[in-house]
Amino acid sequence: MTISRRDLMIAGGGLAASAAGLPLLGAQAFAQSPTYEPEKGASLRVLRWSPFVKGEEDAWLANTKKFTEATGVEVRIDKESWEDIRPKAAVAANVGSGPDIIWVWFDDAQQYPDKLLDVTDFATALGAKYGGWYEGLEGYAKRDGRFIAVPLAAIGNAVCYRDSWVKDAGFSTFPDKTDAFLEMCKALKAKGHPTGFTLGHGVGDGNNFCHWVLWSHGGKMVDENGKVAVNSPETIAALKYVRELYQTFIPGTESWLDVNNNRAFLAGEVSVTANGVSLYYAAKNDPKLAEIAADIRTTNFPVGPVGKKVELHQTTSAVIFKYSKFPKAALAYLQFMYDKPQFDAWLTGASAYCCQPLKAFASNPVWTSTPIHAPYALASETLRPNGYAGPLGYASAAVMADYVVVDMVAEAATGQRTPEEAAKRAETRANRYYKV
Incomplete structure (x- = not known):
């Protein structure tokens, strides 16, 4: 179902619940959370690592399409090999231009914290809504008590x-x-x-x-x-x-x-x-x-x-660079992607490849669907930084x-x-x- 931009706007510039009854960025879904109205004419560029599980990428792209249909914000998603993400992110930080959002590894965000948007309010609200962040993943994303990244997943090994x-x-x-x-x-x-x-x-x-x-x-x-x-x-x-x-x-x-x-x-x-x-x-x-x-x-x-x-266990986080012309759109995009219908769909599509960063998502049925998944189920809980x-x-x-x-x-x-x-x-x- 296509939802118009108008249907999603609420007083104060937030995003409303979908007509289908699935909370997108609405007042009900984020009653105590900040909401973000994308800037007029906003578009986003996201750089992520190349997938090893096709269903994971397919689910992320499907969710992105929903976001674009709901907001009118076009999102371009680029991919790089795992080894190339780190230098690409470092170059973007140093030159002050590049993708709005990058999926980085481990504590990469700690190398250029002053180049990243402070996402403390956003991440704190997500943690409060979804049972809290796993400690190891949260540690990678925080600097001096502030969130400089949003934990995305642990990739169990x-x-x-x-x-x-x-x-x-x-x-x-x-x-x-x-x-x-x-x-x-x-x-x-x-x-x-x-x-x-x-x-x-x-x-x-x-x-x-x-x-x-x-x-x-x-x-x-x-x-x-x-x-x-x-x-x-x-x-x-x-x-x-x-x-x-x-x-x-x-x-x-x-x-x-x-x-x-x-x-x-x-x-x-x-x-x-x-x-x-x-x-x-x-x-x-x-x-x-x-x-x-x-x-x-x-x-x-x-x-x-x-x-x-x-x-x-490998950890990946999403960072928003300060140079982004559309920081509100970037936050709106991430808020949409972390909302339960979208995030559950992504975890399911990843077939246990990505372990949730928020404790409430541990109940996703993907973890008990086959014994093969069992060693990967606790990656976020047990990882050592x-x-x-x-x-x-x-x-x-x-x-x-x-x-x-x-x-x-x-x-x-x-x-x-x-x-x-x-x-x-x-x-x-x-x-x-x-x-x-």
Whole structure:
């Protein structure tokens, strides 16, 4: 149903509920929230990351079309590869022109907070309406107590494996401890089924795997005060572990980006990897891969000597740049997209690829529709920020952007450096950004 711009206007310039009974930006939906009337003649440009699940993009585009039909605001959506989003956003911040809204990664917004629109009123109202923000996602989006970004999703990362091959290697259940996990990977390699985890500059899979290696053994980049603490006995133990694990890998993982492990797994080249749920759906939606799809299982990373689950899940937030000529339109657009009918439709379309940032959306049926989704369901609740154990800010964002942890783990795993040398080099690199 097409709703006219007039139908959506309410006193004070807000947006009214749809004639179909679905709250859009109306007084009922946001009774205690600010409302935003798009500027006259407004248009928007949004830059997002390239999708791995087509249904996720389709749902977002469908919701965007509804917004345009309701408001008359044209929205152009551009896509970039995951690795290119970060530099594109940084350039936009530095030159003061570009997309009005960008979907950024992790704590990227912390690199240029003064270039971003303060969205505290908007984000606070959303949190009050929808059960509050998950702590980890909120932390990425706030600076000095103010929201400089709007948390959009956590992209859950889980271990994906071939069930029949694991059983053939002598393991009736998937190990939940790092020692047993290593033994299983060795057994898989001996059976001709090597493993493979991303050691290259993959924004998602490389960071997720390498931070798990570090944290599972008690290592950390910095302490609670932001002092670099990566060169520690715990880190050395983690790097010795990954050196052994690497012996079970398929060759070439040190150059993998986010797409490479998907391809290797679906080609039957590796038995175990870590990925979003997109890997499963790529197999499920391809008739030629039906046998692989039926054999895929998912689980969380095993627990290491630290004694508890410690995982980095990719997070993405929407930022509005101060240079935007149409900030009210940008806020109106996001308010529409976060409203329950639209946001639920997006989560459903994403098929468990995107985990909600607001607690009220945890009841979406997508999470219980198949056991495959279970390891991804708690990503927003359990994620540990990449700046652990210190505060997020310029330094944590820069260390992440410079792949300090990924490079350290890759150097030790491949034997390019000893664990001690790799940890020392990471310490030196991190100290360039952390000045306490």
